[in-house]
Amino acid sequence: MEKVNEMAADIVLDLRADKVVESVKQGKRLDGRKFDEYRKITIKHNISENADGSARVTLGETDVIAGVKIVPGDPFPDSPKEGSISVGIEFLPLASPLFETGPPGSEETELARVVDRGIRESKCIDFGELCIEEGKKVWVAYIDMYTMNDDGNLFDASSIAALAALTQARIPKLEIEGDSYKIVKGEYAKKLGLARKPLLCTTTKIAGHLVNDACFAEEKAMEARFSVATTEDGYMSAYQKGGSGSFTAKEIDECIDLAFAKAKEIRKLL
Amino acid sequence: MSKKKDETIEYVKNGKRLDGRGLEELRPLKIEAGVLSRADGSCALEWGQNKVVAAVYGPREALPKHIQNPYKALVNFQYRMATFSVPDRKNPRPGRREMEISKISGEALEKAIFLERFPNTTIDVFVEILDSNAGTRVAALAAASVALADAGIPMRDMVSAVGVGKAGGEVILDLNKDEEDAPDAVDIPLAILPRTEEIVLLQMDGLLRPEEWKKAIALGIKGCKQVYGVQKEALRKKYLEAEKEEAEPNTEAAAHGEGE
Amino acid sequence: MKKRIVIPGELVSEERKKVGPHVFVENGKIYSDSLGLIYNDSQDASVVALHGKYVPQRDDLIIGVVVQETFGGYIVDINSFYFSFVSKEFIRDRLQRGSIISAKIMSVNEINEAELGQVRFFFGGEIINISPVKVPRVIGKNASMMEALKLGTGANIMVGRNGRIWAKGGNTQLLAEAIKKIEAESHLSNLTNKIEAFLKEKNKGVKEGDLFEQEKR
Numbered sequence: 001m002e003k004v005n006e007m008a009a010d011i012v013l014d015l016r017a018d019k020v021v022e023s024v025k026q027g028k029r030l031d032g033r034k035f036d037e038y039r040k041i042t043i044k045h046n047i048s049e050n051a052d053g054s055a056r057v058t059l060g061e062t063d064v065i066a067g068v069k070i071v072p073g074d075p076f077p078d079s080p081k082e083g084s085i086s087v088g089i090e091f092l093p094l095a096s097p098l099f100e101t102g103p104p105g106s107e108e109t110e111l112a113r114v115v116d117r118g119i120r121e122s123k124c125i126d127f128g129e130l131c132i133e134e135g136k137k138v139w140v141a142y143i144d145m146y147t148m149n150d151d152g153n154l155f156d157a158s159s160i161a162a163l164a165a166l167t168q169a170r171i172p173k174l175e176i177e178g179d180s181y182k183i184v185k186g187e188y189a190k191k192l193g194l195a196r197k198p199l200l201c202t203t204t205k206i207a208g209h210l211v212n213d214a215c216f217a218e219e220k221a222m223e224a225r226f227s228v229a230t231t232e233d234g235y236m237s238a239y240q241k242g243g244s245g246s247f248t249a250k251e252i253d254e255c256i257d258l259a260f261a262k263a264k265e266i267r268k269l270l
Numbered sequence: 271m272s273k274k275k276d277e278t279i280e281y282v283k284n285g286k287r288l289d290g291r292g293l294e295e296l297r298p299l300k301i302e303a304g305v306l307s308r309a310d311g312s313c314a315l316e317w318g319q320n321k322v323v324a325a326v327y328g329p330r331e332a333l334p335k336h337i338q339n340p341y342k343a344l345v346n347f348q349y350r351m352a353t354f355s356v357p358d359r360k361n362p363r364p365g366r367r368e369m370e371i372s373k374i375s376g377e378a379l380e381k382a383i384f385l386e387r388f389p390n391t392t393i394d395v396f397v398e399i400l401d402s403n404a405g406t407r408v409a410a411l412a413a414a415s416v417a418l419a420d421a422g423i424p425m426r427d428m429v430s431a432v433g434v435g436k437a438g439g440e441v442i443l444d445l446n447k448d449e450e451d452a453p454d455a456v457d458i459p460l461a462i463l464p465r466t467e468e469i470v471l472l473q474m475d476g477l478l479r480p481e482e483w484k485k486a487i488a489l490g491i492k493g494c495k496q497v498y499g500v501q502k503e504a505l506r507k508k509y510l511e512a513e514k515e516e517a518e519p520n521t522e523a524a525a526h527g528e529g530e
Numbered sequence: 531m532k533k534r535i536v537i538p539g540e541l542v543s544e545e546r547k548k549v550g551p552h553v554f555v556e557n558g559k560i561y562s563d564s565l566g567l568i569y570n571d572s573q574d575a576s577v578v579a580l581h582g583k584y585v586p587q588r589d590d591l592i593i594g595v596v597v598q599e600t601f602g603g604y605i606v607d608i609n610s611f612y613f614s615f616v617s618k619e620f621i622r623d624r625l626q627r628g629s630i631i632s633a634k635i636m637s638v639n640e641i642n643e644a645e646l647g648q649v650r651f652f653f654g655g656e657i658i659n660i661s662p663v664k665v666p667r668v669i670g671k672n673a674s675m676m677e678a679l680k681l682g683t684g685a686n687i688m689v690g691r692n693g694r695i696w697a698k699g700g701n702t703q704l705l706a707e708a709i710k711k712i713e714a715e716s717h718l719s720n721l722t723n724k725i726e727a728f729l730k731e732k733n734k735g736v737k738e739g740d741l742f743e744q745e746k747r
Contacts, residue, residue, distance in 0.1 A: 011607050013596045051354035061307045067354030094325030094396035097307050144353040149306045169523035185357050332609050353612050389641040391611050419538050422582025424563035427539030465539045506535045509717045
């Protein structure tokens with residue numbers, strides 16, 4: 001869509017963003033939350049029977065769906081014994097007046113890659129276990145996410161949804177005949193092993209203050225954001241700084257502390 | 271869920287189907303209106319295993335300008351399936367099937383909407399299929415119609431839709447996947463304006479005789495009206511309290527009655 | 531005052547009646563075109579819509595926001611299908627992107643574009659959104675709801691027909707909550723009393739006049 005429409009959708013939000021800044025300067029958020037307080041999180045498992053694992057997560061009014069499909073694929077030449085994962089997100093136009101249909105934009109790509117790194121680098125999935133036949137076939141776990149409603153902090157909502165779907169995911173039963181690999185529909189060999197539970201926690205910087213779980217208006221007002229993926233056994237598996245503003249090293253430390261503390265709370269809901 | 275091409279399967283036995291339903295029985299249908307806060311109108315629908323979310327945006331200015339029609343609004347219907355909504359992972363890119371369904375579903379809605387009141391605008395209808403088991407296009411259309419009403423878009427009537435067809439030699443309502451895979455399966459997606467029974471969407475694939483069609487259309491219209499009943503209840507649900515309250519004489523209310 | 535919920539295409543009346551908003555006539559019968567309420571004691575056949583976009587009407591008072599300045603004037607977002615244009619000739623104040631104005635709709639053309647007049651500029655304040663079809667409820671009978679809101683929140687309020695409410699001073703946070711409540715319960719009767727009670731409850735412990743103290747700040 002053209003610029004004019006974007007301007008229309010933006011103008012009232014711009015006014016709202018000014019209010020956010022004004023309020024945060026006075027130590028308050030517009031919806032009355034504490035700076036580090038998350039909105040209510042709900043997790044619904046198994047929302048799609050056709051998926052090998054699925055979940056729907058709401059974070060306040062932000063709403064994201066994730067589904068996992070585990071399918072036989074070709075291994076990478078440099079890792080013939082390892083399976084892999086693939087994370088994708090689509091900002092569906094049904095989720096916001098600002099989203100439009102089309103190939104993935106830079107925001108979608110960034111989000112998917114950060115969630116991907118958080119999961120992949122945490123080594124929570126043993127890629128070796130996803131090997132079917134060395135050098136020939138391996139399992140690829142596709143984690144596909146869709147936005148249903150965007151009221152900010154899609155990063156954390158997506159990360160929770162992806163992990164919630166993975167905790168449910170099962171590896172299908174396979175029939176091998178010579179060179180043909182066929183999935184037996186509706187039957188499963190085993191659960192997908194998940195050694196740890198990496199979760200992303202994003203802290204935004206608004207008017208010099210650190211604020212967690214920014215809603216849409218707060219995201220409009222933020223200078224920068226910093227996301228950290230943490231695990232329950234004290235590791236961090238991904239960082240991502242975004243936005244045009246900056247953080248001091250001290251602030252980054254604070255963000256990390258917040259990320260561990262918040263992820264711990266969220267993990268209890270899984 | 272495997273394909274049942276076996277001739278020996280009895281799709282209908284003693285008036286009951288494989289899943290225990292009668293010949294003229296719908297799968298359980300649940301509809302909720304107004305489920306997404308950012309959309310102008312929205313709807314969540316569950317129909318058997320099918321799960322659908324629909325959102326409506328608009329009428330909003332159609333852009334780029336050259337697509338505008340100075341006499342009426344455009345209906346932009348987008349039917350999409352999530353990659354995990356089908357047994358084999360679907361390619362995330364929209365395919366030809368999705369494009370065709372989007373086109374005819376949009377056209378089905380056009381008849382119902384007072385398009386001429388909103389020249390140069392577009393009414394965007396987005397439907398995402400989250401889980402599927404035959405009959406997703408009629409589920410999508412039924413959900414879209416509720417989302418349009420929830421968006422306050424003026425319409426001549428709702429659009430109600432159902433699948434009807436044939437399996438195991440019998441004309442049946444609302445086929446599931448097993449029945450769609452029957453050797454003699456005929457699938458007829460149908461949508462009507464329930465008040466006038468005007469048909470706004472009709473497709474068919476399979477081999478069908480005229481006398482079977484007569485039976486099928488009668489059954490289809492009956493099914494659509496059942497769907498209409500559920501759509502109506504979904505829209506009224508939020509406001510039913512008002513009717514109950516008004517049914518009992520409330521003197522206080524009368525004293526402070528507010529007009530519009 | 532009995533009312534009934536109707537959905538699009540549902541019969542409103544089989545009698546010949548004067549036709550009001552949100553209905554249409556087909557084969558001599560009157561049907562609703564929207565999800566809405568019909569009041570049985572009403573003289574004409576009409577439906578009060580429960581949802582819907584703002585369609586500009588002549589003489590409506592609206593709240594607009596400046597989107598862009600051009601050489602001759604300003605482009606204003608009026609929460610409808612198109613932006614409107616206001617010539618600089620009619621405004622003494624210098625506006626910028628984000629400036630809030632009120633205006634009267636002088637005319638509407640066949641594609642729903644609106645011409646604005648009687649433009650007034652607001653200094654500061656903020657905008658609260660409400661579904662345009664629910665604006666009459668925010669005003670109330672003889673502006674009773676407006677009075678209740680002003681009294682209960684101490685805010686200066688101006689309600690635009692286009693679903694935008696300008697507010698300044700007082701407790702605008704509480705005002706936003708009250709408006710959300712009106713929006714959610716707009717179909718219930720006795721709403722003004724309910725909102726009065728709601729505001730009273732929320733203002734417990736706040737001394738009379740304190741609300742207006744805030745306003746001066």
